[in-house]
Amino acid sequence: MAIGAISALTLAGCAASEPEATQTATAADFGLSSFDLSGISVSVGSKDFDEQLLLGEIMAAAFEATGATVDNKVDLGGTNVARAALESGEIDVYMEYNGTGWAVHLGLEDPSFDPEELTSGVAERDLADNGIVWVGRSPFNNTYGFVSSPALTEANGGGFNTTSMMEYVQANPETVVCMESEFPSRPDGLILTENFTGITLPDNQQKILDTGIIYTETAANNCDFGEVYTTDGRIPALGLTLVQDEGVNILYNVSATIGEAKYNEAPEAFDGIINAILAPLTNERMAELNRLVSAEGEDPALVARDYLVSEGLIN
Numbered sequence: 001m002a003i004g005a006i007s008a009l010t011l012a013g014c015a016a017s018e019p020e021a022t023q024t025a026t027a028a029d030f031g032l033s034s035f036d037l038s039g040i041s042v043s044v045g046s047k048d049f050d051e052q053l054l055l056g057e058i059m060a061a062a063f064e065a066t067g068a069t070v071d072n073k074v075d076l077g078g079t080n081v082a083r084a085a086l087e088s089g090e091i092d093v094y095m096e097y098n099g100t101g102w103a104v105h106l107g108l109e110d111p112s113f114d115p116e117e118l119t120s121g122v123a124e125r126d127l128a129d130n131g132i133v134w135v136g137r138s139p140f141n142n143t144y145g146f147v148s149s150p151a152l153t154e155a156n157g158g159g160f161n162t163t164s165m166m167e168y169v170q171a172n173p174e175t176v177v178c179m180e181s182e183f184p185s186r187p188d189g190l191i192l193t194e195n196f197t198g199i200t201l202p203d204n205q206q207k208i209l210d211t212g213i214i215y216t217e218t219a220a221n222n223c224d225f226g227e228v229y230t231t232d233g234r235i236p237a238l239g240l241t242l243v244q245d246e247g248v249n250i251l252y253n254v255s256a257t258i259g260e261a262k263y264n265e266a267p268e269a270f271d272g273i274i275n276a277i278l279a280p281l282t283n284e285r286m287a288e289l290n291r292l293v294s295a296e297g298e299d300p301a302l303v304a305r306d307y308l309v310s311e312g313l314i315n
Helices: 002-018 049-066 081-086 096-107 114-131 150-156 162-171 190-197 209-217 269-276 284-294 300-310
Strands: 041-047 069-076 093-097 134-135 144-148 177-179 206-208 225-228 254-259
Touching: 002 081, 041 049, 041 081, 049 069, 049 093, 049 190, 049 269, 069 081, 081 093, 081 096, 081 254, 096 114, 096 254, 114 134, 114 144, 114 254, 134 269, 144 150, 144 162, 144 209, 144 300, 177 209, 209 225, 254 269, 284 300
Parallel strands: 041 069, 041 093, 177 206, 177 225
Antiparallel strands: 093 254, 134 254, 144 225
8 A cells, every 4th residue: 555655646746736727826726735634633753853853844834734733743852762653653653764764663684775666665564564654755865974074174185985984994093983872773874884894983983972963073173074964954064074975875765654544544635745745855955954954043843834835835
């Protein structure tokens, strides 16, 4: 059923994004107006970093605009917390990454590097095993990555790639690599870089920080390298340089993950709404939205609403 839902999304999204051919057409005449969630209650969650706050708020505002009664539980915590809340029924839906679904939630290896194939594979298995439906797929791929500090980049005469970064770390034992708490232990985290390069990052060169602090501490040259999300708007805003990924990190396009029973209350509406809100989110657009929150300090809920208005999805 989930695969059928995914395959139907493109048509639903196209219908949702084209205005009616009238001289007086407004946002109310297209966008999300053909989808109705009246009488349906939806509890919306998210993880606890800026991109997830934005995605959760976008989804909550879109559901509310189409008539749903929304219980906003955005900013739950890390991956395991959000997934546990979905599985327990504490929330009905949150945005999840296809690579995380494959490697973390399903515990599978050797993921596809084709985004459609990866998402379809996750959707089929998660529905069969756990009763969770994956809806839609973002154009943006917010994979894990590393950045080098301004001082180290200058001293190196430019940026690094994955191999040269790990070779530098190995040759310079005073090098500090800053990471968030779950990255060293995730099956789709540090181990992929270590396996690719054949170089292990010693514990005494690892520094664990909150996600947001990694960016500012690396920009301040207190971290030589920092683990980041590649669509994060703080990377250009703080003058950080992405380490060139040599094909190490798996894909992280997002989909809405929703309990099967809730999805079945209005499958066509959920398909259409989620596809419509994800369709414009290219890497560049997501990075710009992230910048407004992470670098400019704007309220994620306001940025989310402005995004929906600017795309003609709500008034």
